[in-house]
Amino acid sequence: MKPEDKIYLAGHRGMVGSAILRNLKKHGFTNVIVRTREELDLCDGQAVDAFIEQEKPDCIINAAARVGGIYANSTYPAEFIHENLASAHNLVHSAWRHGVQRLLFLGSSCIYPRRAQQPMNEDALLSGPLEPTNEAYAIAKIAGLKLCQHYRTQYGVLYHSVMPTNLYGPHDNYHPDNSHVLPALIARFHQAKEEGWPEVVLWGTGRAQREFLHVDDLAEGVFMILQHPNPPDVVNVGFGKDITISELARMVQQAIGYEGKITFDSFKPDGTPRKALDISKIKTLGWEPTITLEAGIAQTYQDFLKEKEAGILRSH
Numbered sequence: 001m002k003p004e005d006k007i008y009l010a011g012h013r014g015m016v017g018s019a020i021l022r023n024l025k026k027h028g029f030t031n032v033i034v035r036t037r038e039e040l041d042l043c044d045g046q047a048v049d050a051f052i053e054q055e056k057p058d059c060i061i062n063a064a065a066r067v068g069g070i071y072a073n074s075t076y077p078a079e080f081i082h083e084n085l086a087s088a089h090n091l092v093h094s095a096w097r098h099g100v101q102r103l104l105f106l107g108s109s110c111i112y113p114r115r116a117q118q119p120m121n122e123d124a125l126l127s128g129p130l131e132p133t134n135e136a137y138a139i140a141k142i143a144g145l146k147l148c149q150h151y152r153t154q155y156g157v158l159y160h161s162v163m164p165t166n167l168y169g170p171h172d173n174y175h176p177d178n179s180h181v182l183p184a185l186i187a188r189f190h191q192a193k194e195e196g197w198p199e200v201v202l203w204g205t206g207r208a209q210r211e212f213l214h215v216d217d218l219a220e221g222v223f224m225i226l227q228h229p230n231p232p233d234v235v236n237v238g239f240g241k242d243i244t245i246s247e248l249a250r251m252v253q254q255a256i257g258y259e260g261k262i263t264f265d266s267f268k269p270d271g272t273p274r275k276a277l278d279i280s281k282i283k284t285l286g287w288e289p290t291i292t293l294e295a296g297i298a299q300t301y302q303d304f305l306k307e308k309e310a311g312i313l314r315s316h
Contacts, residue, residue, distance in 0.1 A: 067173075
């Protein structure tokens with residue numbers, strides 16, 4: 001991929017897409033086209049096809065997705081599978097129809113089986129049952145990466161995928177029910193500090209293990225993979241180390257300065273017991289993360305405060 005290439009970045013207003021856009025600009029890529037959801041509905045196959053035919057990008061980066069935590073995935077499974085399936089299919093098929101030679105699809109570590117051997121490498125895909133609380137989202141993401149893999153095999157196009165771990169950073173979604181665990185903790189502890197709560201009650205046992213990667217590290221990984229002339233079909237992008245939700249909560253508590261008590265509601269689900277990625281493949285390609293979790297959480301909390309003060313905090 002060269003700086004003069006025309007790139008269509010889908011999902012540029014989300015946390016991941018906005019980080020990729022910042023990274024592309026940092027590396028001198030100025031011919032990046034974007035569209036809001038109002039301007040282009042990726043679930044509308046005819047609209048997507050007409051757009052790709054008109055713009056004829058050299059490369060498509062699909063960072064668009066409907067995302068959320070355990071509550072959102074469990075409450076809206078139909079929307080999660082429909083929207084993510086439709087957008088993946090429409091972009092891949094239209095890209096192929098109109099001669100787009102390169103497409104990068106962003107998946108998720110939730111594609112791997114609930115009981116996959118840890119840390120999970122790319123070969124764990126489809127080796128066992130999925131986590132029930134995010135099955136709809138996972139199936140849509142698996143379909144997206146398989147679309148890329150099979151179009152690449154049959155038609156010789158360079159369509160490939162990256163599987164990020166849990167991400168966090170600027171422009172995250174802080175909705176109290178629909179957000180992921182780390183932004184939910186930041187919002188909850190901030191509110192507790194501001195309102196003087198004596199206690200914060202969190203879902204689950206606190207023993208589930210997760211890894212977290214700052215979205216700017218992901219964006220650099222995506223950029224590196226896009227420079228590779230023949231990348232693998234699927235590449236994990238993670239931090240390489242996980243922690244328990246209890247440890248994470250105390251880390252966020254310390255970053256925010258909340259001095260109350262933390263209690264876990266063990267009657268609520270933990271989700272997948274452990275979800276850590278084997279990142280040896282991407283390391284051999286020349287990338288590894290640079291932002292520590294402690295520094296990343298502190299930076300993200302400052303971004304949260306700035307976005308809240310500016311009235312642009314995402315909470316939907």
